[in-house]
Amino acid sequence: MKLYEWDFAPNCRRVRMFLLEKGIEVPKEECITSNIVLKDPYLAKYEHAMVPMLELDDGAQIGEALSIWIYLETLHPEPPLMGTTALEKATISAWERRAYDEGMVGHAEIFRNSHPKFVDRGLPGHREPVPQISGLIDRGKLRVARFHRKFNEQLSRNKFVAGDRFSVADITTITVVDFGHALEMQIPDDCPYVKRWYDEVQLRESVRQSLPTHLPDGSPMPVAA
Amino acid sequence: MKLYEWDFAPNCRRVRMFLLEKGIEVPKEECITSNIVLKDPYLAKYEHAMVPMLELDDGAQIGEALSIWIYLETLHPEPPLMGTTALEKATISAWERRAYDEGMVGHAEIFRNSHPKFVDRGLPGHREPVPQISGLIDRGKLRVARFHRKFNEQLSRNKFVAGDRFSVADITTITVVDFGHALEMQIPDDCPYVKRWYDEVQLRESVRQSLPTHLPDGSPMPVAA
Numbered sequence: 191m192k193l194y195e196w197d198f199a200p201n202c203r204r205v206r207m208f209l210l211e212k213g214i215e216v217p218k219e220e221c222i223t224s225n226i227v228l229k230d231p232y233l234a235k236y237e238h239a240m241v242p243m244l245e246l247d248d249g250a251q252i253g254e255a256l257s258i259w260i261y262l263e264t265l266h267p268e269p270p271l272m273g274t275t276a277l278e279k280a281t282i283s284a285w286e287r288r289a290y291d292e293g294m295v296g297h298a299e300i301f302r303n304s305h306p307k308f309v310d311r312g313l314p315g316h317r318e319p320v321p322q323i324s325g326l327i328d329r330g331k332l333r334v335a336r337f338h339r340k341f342n343e344q345l346s347r348n349k350f351v352a353g354d355r356f357s358v359a360d361i362t363t364i365t366v367v368d369f370g371h372a373l374e375m376q377i378p379d380d381c382p383y384v385k386r387w388y389d390e391v392q393l394r395e396s397v398r399q400s401l402p403t404h405l406p407d408g409s410p411m412p413v414a415a
Numbered sequence: 416m417k418l419y420e421w422d423f424a425p426n427c428r429r430v431r432m433f434l435l436e437k438g439i440e441v442p443k444e445e446c447i448t449s450n451i452v453l454k455d456p457y458l459a460k461y462e463h464a465m466v467p468m469l470e471l472d473d474g475a476q477i478g479e480a481l482s483i484w485i486y487l488e489t490l491h492p493e494p495p496l497m498g499t500t501a502l503e504k505a506t507i508s509a510w511e512r513r514a515y516d517e518g519m520v521g522h523a524e525i526f527r528n529s530h531p532k533f534v535d536r537g538l539p540g541h542r543e544p545v546p547q548i549s550g551l552i553d554r555g556k557l558r559v560a561r562f563h564r565k566f567n568e569q570l571s572r573n574k575f576v577a578g579d580r581f582s583v584a585d586i587t588t589i590t591v592v593d594f595g596h597a598l599e600m601q602i603p604d605d606c607p608y609v610k611r612w613y614d615e616v617q618l619r620e621s622v623r624q625s626l627p628t629h630l631p632d633g634s635p636m637p638v639a640a
Contacts, residue, residue: 237565238513250502257509264501276489277475284482288463312554320557325548329537332545340462 193258194232194243196222198372198402198411200294200365202242204255207361210396212266216244226307226406233317240315256286259358271358278353285352285359288340293366296333299326300373307406337366338381345383356394364388364397367414372405376415388414418483419457419468421447423597423627423636425519425590427467429480432586435621437491441469451532451631458542465540481511484583496583503578510577510584513565518591521558524551525598532631562591563606570608574615581619589613589622592639597630601640613639 193209193216195202209216221232221241228239236243236251244252244261252258263272273279302308303326310319312326341363344351351359367377367388377384391397402411418434418441420427434441446457446466453464461468461476469477469486477483488497498504527533528551535544537551566588569576576584592602592613602609616622627636 237568246502252502252505252509254509254512256512257505260508261501261505264504276486277471277477279489280477280482280486283485284477284479287479287481313558316557316561318557320554321550323548323550323554325546325550329545329548332541332543333538336541343462 191216191247192245193218194221194236194245195241196220196228198222198404198406199241200297200369201240201255203365203368203400203402204358204361205242205244205258206400207364207396208259208262208271208358210399211269211271211356211361211394212262214262214266224408238315239317271356271361273352273357282352282357282359285344286357286362289337289351289359289362289366292333292340293337294362294369296330296337297366297369297373297375299330299333300375301369303327303330305406334370334375335378338378338384342381342383345387350387356391360391364391368401368411371412371414372402374412416441416472417470418443419446419461419470420466421445421453423447423629423631424466425522425594426465426480428590428593428625428627429583429586430467430469430483431625432589432621433484433487433496433583435624436494436496436581436586436619437487439487439491449633463540464542496581496586498577498582507577507582507584510569511582511587514562514576514584514587514591517558517565518562519587519594521555521562522591522594522598522600524555524558525600526594528552528555530631559595559600560603563603563609567606567608570612575612581616585616589616593626593636596637596639597627599637 193205195205195218197220221229223229228241233239238253240253242255242258244258246252252261259272263270273282302312303322303324308322310321312320312322341351348354350356351363370376377388404411418430420430420443422445446454448454453466458464463478465478467480467483469483471477477486484497488495498507527537528547528549533547535546537545537547566576575581576588595601602613629636
């Protein structure tokens with residue numbers, strides 16, 4: 191197996207943190223140039239033109255962070271990160287999806303539609319130009335505000351995002367919050383339960399070790415204020 | 416169990432088609448007014464303010480179509496719609512996600528940002544105003560064009576979207592194509608493999624029976640040209 195990635199990309203971190211939680215070691219290859227485009231050999235290899243991608247020894251390619259998780263969870267069920275009972279699995283999936291749709295997409299809309307290196311690259315995976323849309327910066331902020339409110343409420347009632355156990359819902363939520371730090375957006379002061387949870391999960395080795403080392407411009411990755 | 420839905424909503428159809436494939440009967444409640452807003456009792460019941468939502472007999476709520484599928488697939492594994500081996504599960508998940516991110520989100524961007532009843536409702540699940548963004552109509556069309564190209568290529572090599580068996584990847588893709596019909600967008604002429612597959616899946620009872628009956632304006636749901 192080999193994991194193709196871009197160290198900064200939040201979706202790649204979702205996979206790295208999962209691997210660390212499971213104790214699975216997989217060789218990794220960084221696929222991005224200093225100009226923040228995917229390298230040509232990778233583009234030639236993988237038609238979907240996105241990272242992460244897990245390549246199996248027989249050449250099979252698994253794209254999408256969620257799908258890589260599903261593959262690894264099936265082969266390495268312990269410790270379970272995607273639930274064991276039907277209701278646990280569904281609850282973790284729903285909260286992971288909310289973290290993604292509200293937090294991750296919100297931050298990605300802000301990042302992709304404002305960053306000078308992403309002019310005409312408003313969406314990942316497109317080989318033709320996709321113009322940036324400045325209105326998505328404000329819409330992204332609305333999504334992120336809803337994310338913080340909703341997750342503060344949820345974390346006021348639960349130790350972890352989807353209940354009593356650490357799960358992929360936490361992995362995506364941690365990735366979202368640290369993506370925010372990269373955009374100079376902090377956990378709002380009126381979200382004390384998100385802060386309590388965030389401080390607690392910092393104690394996990396998987397969280398610290400999976401943090402990207404650098405921002406896209408090459409400066410060090412910022413930490414929480 | 417009870418399924419709360421809006422008959423036209425593509426994400427609700429994903430659940431209806433799944434239930435029909437499994438042969439599971441669940442009572443359904445339509446939650447939308449003639450003005451296309453969610454009814455007050457439903458909004459009071461379900462904080463996420465979206466459909467579909469599956470309510471269990473003990474009151475537990477499962478939101479998100481994917482999470483409802485996971486719940487039902489775990490309790491009713493036959494016939495499998497989400498794969499059985501690790502690689503099958505991951506492959507189905509990845510293609511289902513592509514159908515969603517490229518096709519469903521593309522159509523939703525066109526629909527939400529152009530429909531006169533969705534002024535200030537640019538995103539689902541927000542209780543405060545979210546302005547429409549007209550630039551997302553063209554961006555949505557770019558996404559949908561990529562969806563058609565990519566799925567035509569995939570269906571040139573495979574009977575179904577994710578391989579030899581009908582799966583949730585087909586369910587989402589069918590829903591995307593018919594959402595396109597509701598927006599007067601047909602399968603492009605240069606996508607013969609999508610057309611071949613679409614004609615074949617029309618033979619399934621689950622596909623026909625799950626089709627919405629009406630457009631949001633009350634006129635009959637259109638069929639393929």
